[in-house]
Amino acid sequence: MKKGFIFLLTTVIILTSASSTGIVSAESLNEINENIKEVEKEKEALEQEKQQIEEKQSDVENNKADTNKKIEENQGKQKTVKEEINDIDQQLTTTKNDIATKENEIEATNKEIEDLKNQIEELKKEIKALEEKIKKRDALLKDRLRSIQQNGGDMKYMEVIFGAKSFGDFISRTISVTTIMGQDKDIMEQQAQDKKVLEANKEEVETKKIEVEDNKVALEAQKEELIALKKQLDEQMAERETLMAQLEEEEAHLEEIILSYEEEQSVLNAEAAAKQKALALAESKKGDLEQLAKEEKERQEAANKAAESNNSSEPTTQASTGNPNGIFILPANGRISSHYGMRFHPIHNVNRLHAGTDFAVGTGTTLVAPADGVVFRAGWLGSFGNVIMISHNINGQSYTTVSAHLSRVNVSVGQVVSQGQAIGATGNTGGSTGPHLHFEVHLGGYGNPVNPLPYLK
Template identity: 60%
Template sequence: MKKLLPFLLIAALVLSASNIHGDLVSAESKNLDELKKEKSEIEKKQKDLESEKSDTEKKLEENKEKQNSVQSDINSLDQQLADTQASIQSKQSEIDDTNKEIDDLGNKIEELKEEIEELKEEIKELEEKIEKREALLKDRLRAIQKNGGTMRYIEVLLGSSSFADFISRTAAVNVMMDQDKAIMESLNEDRITVENKKTQVEDNKTEVEAKKVEVEDKKLALENQKEELVALQGQLDQQMAEKESLMAQLEEEHEHLEEIELTLEEEQEILRAEASAKQKAIAMAERELEQLNKNDNEQASSGNPNGIFIHPANGRISSQFGMRYHPIKHVNKLHSGTDFAVGTGTALKAPADGVVSRAAWVGGFGNAIFISHYIDGQSYTTVSAHLSSMSVSPGQEVKQGQVIGRTGNTGNSTGPHLHFEVHIGGYGNPVDPMKYLR
């Protein structure tokens, strides 16, 4: 019985080793199936992204057509506004001219009023002269009447003492008669002059006042027209504001769609690169399976699903994973990684063994390195962004701790730092990196 015991122990050890080997092969086969399933899911996601990209491009085209239509409306409104503003300026010019004309007419009326006042004084003086002449004529007529009218002149002539005296008296009588005639003619002329001046000044004043009323009516009409044009301008300004607001919305939507399109293209490229990296991971797993078949006692390493990555760079945390106010876009959005405050040029280390799927400029990430990892049957993707330089290339296998680049401030960054992300099962499924860092 003692002799059989060693053989029994050996047999038990062989059976145990066989079971371990079977378990390892079974687990590794299961891992390969999971990898193939993940590859299939990536291919499906790529097709979905293609469809989403097509929809986005269609929306971009529709948005551009709307922008063209709105721009046409804006151009038309611009022309209407220009025409309206020109009309307003023309009306204002007419109003200014009318105001000047009203001022001139007002000044003319004031001048006529002054002229009327002067004429009143002149008329008053003329009337006083007329009164004096009329009084003089009345006195002379009374004297003539009292002395027998024209017979008085004959008596004067007949009372001449000599021919020379007769001639002298005749001349004197003629002078007196001429004076009387002159007084009467002057009196008549003064009366006519006064009446004419009164009539002329009053007519001028009436004409100017009528003209002023006409011009004031014209000014009122022009101001009403201007008010209508200003109201029209207000309506056009409102329409323009609405169109410009709509255009701003369309441009913002277009930028968002372009950003989505860019993100889709980048994500497609990332997924294509990941698919290639995972193919390589599958090939590596198959090689490991073959190696296990050859080495029955070799076991695959297993680790803790938490704390599986080393810190890619040492530095204090400046921004945690989660929702935050974006410092550049000024909106609340998911910060899908952890930021480490490190200076430009700090060495960047591979957080774990893996295959580089992408090392390039990726939109807001700037220079970024994407690595596909396969650890304990689970695939991961890590992203290190805003790098100043990269020393690896797509398809390259890297080892944990290997320097793969230098940190920096490229892309949408407000200062030198490292943005680090962890995605489970492939890019697009971000988780808090701190839960997976040692």
């Protein structure tokens, strides 16, 4: 039994012949009845495929909605991370300013320590001079004490006073003794005062030095804490920036997924329209066949005269793979340059499914329809470049063929094509590294790629 669209073509020939001669054989009537049955099967298959496409459309819409939700969640996370980054940035600015302030305070403290060191050096000089002065006074006092001790203490002063030879001499000697005793007292008091000042200066400088050094240690500790805080904030900033980059990359990936869903929606919508047109065409042909069968039954006696009109020829193919079980002809004649299956993508540099077979053909090579069908996509489609997608129904089974990277498209959406009909020309458009034909076969509609070779004649 011939395939669906061939049945329709054959019937058209029979109908034309019957109209011109008015005579059709019983064999032709049987063939028409068989064709009606095949068209009914084809209608049932198309209805099922249409329903499957609608289910796919629903799935794609749900997937698209889920992905949009993920994008919204991603953008919410990005907003939160941006706020965290701004907060950390403000903390970093404050911490850097605090570090600069502490460094200035440490510098001022270092200067104060240096000034104290200079004061200590000056004080050391003063102390040394005072110690020399005290030392000389100690020597003088010792001499005085030694002299007093050797001469019997205060009695010597009395001898000086009472040894006066006149009243005037007495007064003079009394004054002299009083002066000497006052000087000794002053020397001793000055000596005690100098020693006290010396001890006080030493204690004051040492105390101030300790305070300043303690202050410096505290400032250094505060600076280290600030540096540690800055390091922690830098690490948090790096983490947030890494997370932000990941979220932006994830959002871009999700946007690509949305685009792929939108492309798939477009393809499914076009395929559904093609199925609807095929259904309408099948319904119309069924009506023609039923009318023809009715007329044939009334003209059975004239059937033998129209027997020769039953012969119809199959369209010729351009080339063959030598597969007797194939159902599609080669869309263009060329050697296979890349097979169906997993491979390292030459453009994206990742391992991914190569969903078709590539044929090495030059730009401008004529492209023919691999089988009868209805065009549901004709034009540019992302990495496919210029592409032609055709919906076929052969022996009750639905197929979709894809011919991509074309340089020219000679058909339009909704157009019915016949096997072997010129529909365009091969090329190097879209995601292509050189002139070739990328050919795909999808079983049961687009989205179910299979290895094309077993299906090619």
